[in-house]
Amino acid sequence: MTFKKWLFLFVTTLLVGGLTILVTSTLINWEGFQAITSSAEExxxxxxxxxxxxxxFSAISQMGFFAYLLVNRLALGLFKSKKVWHYTQIVLILFTFFDLVYFRYTAFATHQETWLNYVILPAVLLIVSLVFAYIKAQQTNENAFVPALFVLFVVTTVEAVPALVINDPIWVMLMLCTLFVCNVWQLLWLHRLTAEPKKKSA
Known part of the structure; x- marks a missing residue:
């Protein structure tokens, strides 16, 4: 990847992050936003x-994304078979799903709440991650499915830990949505930016 291509990805991801949080805030917290802004200037x-x-949040997303690319490259060199690394990532995806349910339930659940209330968020995140991982695999190859799913589910979850431990529903949604969209953006652009240009036939 050239510096120009990296700069494009960096700047556009910043803009995507800024726009995503504005749209998300408008959709889920418009009344709260209006309550603290009594004038056009505010x-x-x-x-x-x-x-x-x-x-x-976009900068956090980019650090996490490129950190994964480094770890992925090291893991592919460490394991003799790509399948071993793929299965390892699947186990980590399942472990992350369990953590999102169990630890949030034990830390924040009230007497009236059941563990089912804490399945909704990770379930929705996993389903949407599966959809975009499938799109990534369709645009590249089937071997990209598990890494894409890992990035969108596990990496996004790790990046969103600051909001998850606070457990403020508004900020959890704002941070998760922004990080997820930024990761999707980077994931779907990466293969386009790193593809070798087609040679012109003589």
Missing amino acids: FLAGAIFLFAVGMT
């Missing part, structure tokens, strides 16, 4: 603040 300042927060 509304604009609030939007700029959220956009900056979204770009910060």
